[in-house]
Amino acid sequence: MNSRDSDRQRFFTRRAALLAGGQLGLLTALVGRMYYLQVVESERYQTLAEENRINMRLLSPSRGRILDRFGVPVAVNQQNYRVLIKSENTPDVPAVLDRLAMMISIDADEKARILKEIRRKKKFVPVTVREFLEWEDVARLEVNAPDLPGVTIDVGERRFYPNGFAAAHILGYVGAPRREDLTGDPLLELPGFRIGRSGIERAFDKPLRGSAGASQLEVNAVGRVIRELDRQEGDSGRDVVLTMDMELQRTSMRRLGEESGAIVVMDVETGGVIVQASTPSFDPNAFTEGLSNAQWRSLADNERAPLRNKAIAGEYAPGSTFKMIVALAALEEGVVSAQSSFFCPGHIEVGDGKFHCWRRQGHGHVDLSRGIAESCDVYFYEIARKVGIDKISKMAMRFGLGEDLGLDVPGERSGLIPTKAWKRAVIGQPWVLGETLVAGIGQGFVLTTPLQLATMTARMVNGGNPVLPHLARDVVTRGEMAERQDKDFTPIGVNPRHLKLVMDAMTKVTQDPSGTAFAARIRQPGMSMAGKTGTAQVRRISQRERDDGVIKNRDLDWKYRDHALFVGYGPIEKPRYAISVVVEHGGGGSSVAAPIARDVMTATLDRDPARLAPGADVAGLRGPNPQGS
């Protein structure tokens, strides 16, 4: 070994040692970095790893059902068969869609939508081809399954209203949430989720919805589900029990038939609404699937307003059904007694005005009982003049007229009970006496809804107990369903003797041959109804027309004909049910509205829970049992 070589070796050793030292330093740095990541920062990365791998998926809860007072389901969930296509299992998507289109109709737009959705989504995410399949379609697809690779049928839920049109206004309908409905609740963003849009569905939407379940899924980097780690079932929505009797509701709707009108039947003790019919109606099932523009237009533009719930949002002049209020006001003020009578010559003249009785030849001498039974207008002109508009209005308000009664479905209108102050404030003119006279027969400014008329009648016959109408057995407070608390009503403080006088007069309406609704009395043994007819004019009859002879209703255009009204109660001896009937432009109260009321009241008495299902737990039945069991 020469010295130059040993020089070289020393040099090499020195430099190699430095190099090796550097390497050792760098490897130590790696260890340090590992320590930092795996020990110091470990928790943070563990959280990130969990987030990476676990995907929460919401499980849509079943919507609660809606049941009538006998427990009959009136809004249910039906199985919704959907065709889905998963492109990863479909070698040729357009070809399979073409084959599908031969079995279930898929138009070109739909096809374009499906193909677009398939392109946008990951290939293992199923895309909905069609919803709401008929059972025959499902069967046909199942048979042809071998020709349809990647096509699956799955079952979801859809809202179904077995009675369709019959209770559409009460139950309402459901629809997909709109942008403004999204509150951040992820449930609302689930595909296919529906929320209540009107009626009970809307008022009780929160309890009906239930709470979402959740499924914890392990997913891989592209989102494919590997397995389910955990599953919490959600709670189905709560069932809502109504005070309504679906069978009676259907009877009522059928009885109204082609007419445009409304019927309300109410339990006079509890305020529970048993019937709330409004015609024409619409099919709420159509809303579940989504209405076409044309369908929507035809509903919205119809002059008979099928979408409006006329029972609570139709405002009508009450006509003669208002006369009990005028009579009670006059009795309370002491301006008349049961014996006071007036002479009816067919009209009276007040100031410059001439006010006509419906009976041109007049009624002769009329007292309170005949005034109501035969609906003499002159009698009520006289007593209205004596008592004044403000006293009449005050009485009307005690019976629930002119105010929102707080029914548990949205859409109620308040009607109008005029006062002098109201006219000055709103119209800007002083009240004139003639208007008091017109108001005395329920015309002019006075407007009421069928619900208010039924409530009024209920309060008249239950001893002045100011019941409030409601449709559901329970109430919603802060999104939760709670039991309805019976309110301690302070009686409206009307003299019972006066109420008795009025009820006796209403009895004469149907029971006395001279009564306006004698022809529409209930003849079945053991059943009875008292009431009051009303005919509300919707046009002004000129003096010349009166001279030439008033044009008959049937000769007028539909929208100029009179509204036919009836309010009543039954049974006469022990009132349990109040009824109001309004037939828009139907003609006379006694000829059109009273027979409808008779038929519905007969059916109502026939279906009285005490007769039909003694001892059963029937919703809205908390007052004294009429038949006394």
Added chain:
Amino acid sequence: MAQFGTAAPTFRQKLLRLNWELVLLIVLTASIGFAMLYSAANGSFDPWASRQISRFAVGVALMLMVALVDIRLWLRGSYFIYGACLMLLAAVELKGSIGMGAQRWLDLGFFQLQPSEVMKITVILALARYFHGFDVDEAGRLRNLWIPVLIVVAPIALVLRQPDLGTAMVVAMVGGSMFWLGGARLWQFGVVAAGVAAAVPVAWQFLHTYQKQRIFTFLNPENDPLGSGYHILQSKIALGSGGLFGKGFLEGTQSHLNFLPEKQTDFIFTMLAEEFGLIGGVGLIALYGLLIAYGVFIAFRCRSQFARLLAMGLSVNFFLYVFINIAMVMGILPVVGVPLPLISYGGTAMLTVLIGFGLIMSCWLHRDMFINRRGGLA
């Protein structure tokens, strides 16, 4: 002294003196790799572990063959091997630029050869040979340095055109180490460093967009967690969530659910660290440290400059694989596509590393041999 050592050892002697414990360390490390490949395939030998095992078997045989060859043969053949490999690289470059764009391998039928991998070893061979012929003070002269500079720059230029920034940097660093060991002066390194610093802004212009993007993402991976930063971020998540003891063999959620990209190749260390935690990761680094130390130790023991330079150069090369890969998956270095030696799935890297160890063993077997500057016995 040591007259016996100058003579060429017999085949029998060689077999007896071969450092079998080094072979054992290599087999141990590779076995860890097989286990990880088994895990990467969700507990299956297919498709990676089985093929890796057979390649390893071939590689080990090749390694032993390389070890037993007389080191003078390697010395004499080093320029030729270097030249052949450079031609191959140029061929790939030519074919690649005409054909598939960034194709980096030659299809040899049974496996695909990446000349750029093999190039690293041939550069070391050639430089060891070159510096073997010079004394330290001679080697540091500028007029003696332009040839080795060419030896290093030629493959770098080819690799950069491919473009493969990672390999280019590794070749540059290996070459630099050889200069350092061979006798280049400190000031020369200073000049080169200054030159590189000045060239960086210019070189930046020539980088491909994806290369620039990689550097950007490396600097701030959270900026684009689902795009280019995805790999680094997911790697850190997988690694960090492994914690001290790891999630257990086959239990690494991030890698098995495919959040971890390239888990069988470049990111296999992440998977190991996820499943075996800090303990497993540090254990593997220690094993690598041992392998590197073995090379250094052999280099110190060699009597010929060629063997010293060769053993140390190969050891540095091995270290660079380890360091760059692990630093990369931990987010210290940009993702440049350097495999984890002996563990990552891949044929060329495995063969290259084993041939490298074969040469180190050859240095060991011929450690006492004096070799004159032309390649004969002293």
